[in-house]
Amino acid sequence: VGVIIGAAFGAIVSSMVGDIIMPIIGAITGGLDFSNYFTPLSKSVTASTLVEAKTQGAVLAWGHFLTVTLNFLIVAFVLFMVIRTMNRWKRKQEAAPGPPKPTPEVELLGEIRDLLKKN
Numbered sequence: 001v002g003v004i005i006g007a008a009f010g011a012i013v014s015s016m017v018g019d020i021i022m023p024i025i026g027a028i029t030g031g032l033d034f035s036n037y038f039t040p041l042s043k044s045v046t047a048s049t050l051v052e053a054k055t056q057g058a059v060l061a062w063g064h065f066l067t068v069t070l071n072f073l074i075v076a077f078v079l080f081m082v083i084r085t086m087n088r089w090k091r092k093q094e095a096a097p098g099p100p101k102p103t104p105e106v107e108l109l110g111e112i113r114d115l116l117k118k119n
Helices: 004-030 050-058 060-093 102-117
Strands: none
Touching: 050 102
């Protein structure tokens, strides 16, 4: 169950980064699309898009790497926040005080009650 939810969460994060965060960053930086940034590693690569460049030869797809790294950072941050919240909740549960210890008078009255029940 955890693996399935983790995979679905990964798809949500990928969509959030690719469809929401990166376009906003692109709009701020003048319409840049980071997922299409690459550096050709051979002179035979002359394409302008990453998909075409990969078919022509070796490329260093650093824009895609940047997007995947951002995905990882978001997932790591969300997991950190979830675990931190769970640990705080757990500490509150452990630190919750139990019922107060009865006073000596209450203990004495309880003993008297128990003795009267025997007789």
